[in-house]
Amino acid sequence: MSRTKSMMRALALCAGLVLGATASAVGATAPQTHEAGRLRIAVYNDFAPYSDNGKGVDVAIGRELAKRLGLQADIVGFNADEDMNDDLRNMVWKGHYLGTQPADVMLHVPVDHYLEKKNEQVHIFGPYHLETIAIARNPQRVPPVAGSAARALEVFTHEKIGVEVASLPDDFLLSVLNGRLRENVTHFMTIPEAVAALKKGEIAAVMATRAELEGALGTQSKFEISEVQMPELRIKGWPIGMAVKADNASLQAALSKALEDIYHDGTLDRIFAQHGITHRVP
CATH class of the missing domain: 3.40.190.10 (Periplasmic binding protein-like II)
Incomplete structure (x- = not known):
């Protein structure tokens, strides 16, 4: 679990x-x-x-x-x-x-x-x-994540985003926007595995806790991390x-x-x- x-x-x-x-x-x-x-x-x-x-x-x-x-x-x-x-x-x-x-x-x-x-x-x-939910993204493929889910997550109708199996981000992304993102939510057993796929270009972003993303990315400056503040995500921290x-x-x-x-x-x-x-x- x-x-x-x-x-x-x-x-x-x-x-x-x-x-x-x-x-x-x-x-x-x-x-x-x-x-x-x-x-x-x-x-x-x-x-x-x-x-x-x-x-x-x-x-x-x-x-x-x-x-x-x-x-x-x-x-x-x-x-x-x-x-x-x-x-x-x-x-x-x-x-x-x-x-x-x-x-x-x-x-x-x-x-x-x-x-x-x-x-x-x-x-x-x-x-x-204070733990918070965030998204690590390739800025060349994913714009800053801001505003409502309809605006912030629209890019993931055609770009893939990684999550840990059975996590809060997993549940959220599968259900938000009436399930429109389901086909582009990619599941991993751990966040380090998801971040490895991000570094390889296999996915465009990862949603997880900020600490897990920072720990997995290390000093990689190519990717940007931003906290998720959209109103549809009730638990943000x-x-x-x-x-x-x-x-x-x-x-x-x-x-x-x-x-x-x-x-x-x-x-x-x-x-x-x-x-x-x-x-x-x-």
Whole structure:
């Protein structure tokens, strides 16, 4: 299941956002973790530029948070399940039926009131980035994407645009304009695969999250990235944060304080910049 699809299933049902608990001073008692002296951090597998083979933005953030807490970071990669509710169950409060133990904290969780209300066993907090939907395009074939869908997407009635299978952009492009674009929506298993096709000229554009596009394009200046602001796309962006078990107030407070620290001293911006990603404050 696509991570974007998993997140969107939760987000699409409401527009309200909860910013979670504000950072507070960590008490004298060490934060509660599954193993003393260690912080078990859950990140998605195969999710460049956030987490892929032990590297990425989320991995770096997780290691830095653990360092600020004086703990050893244990990075636990996992595959996305059917939806975000399953991911929270598997990696935060219960564990997977195949035997995977839950983590202390899960990163890259949409900070959303409806999602937290449906999952009373977890607390979602600490937004550290604002994710947005964007289009990477070959400017020689695709003009700037602006205005309503009828205007902005007309070019894709004859040019091909790539998407990740079962993602929000996939659902949107297949249904918008009464399905007129369906024949020119090309599906890929991952965004890096779609961007590779863009570089080869096999497609003219790719629609995905901005961070995924920036990560896959690297320093390629031939292509332009623009955020999608058309009114027909109801969900244009969402904050991403973290989740812990609802009853683990000490860990939540400690992580909130550590996140505040790495934001204010510039470490968070540097982590995103080192991975070629534009950091957007939620």
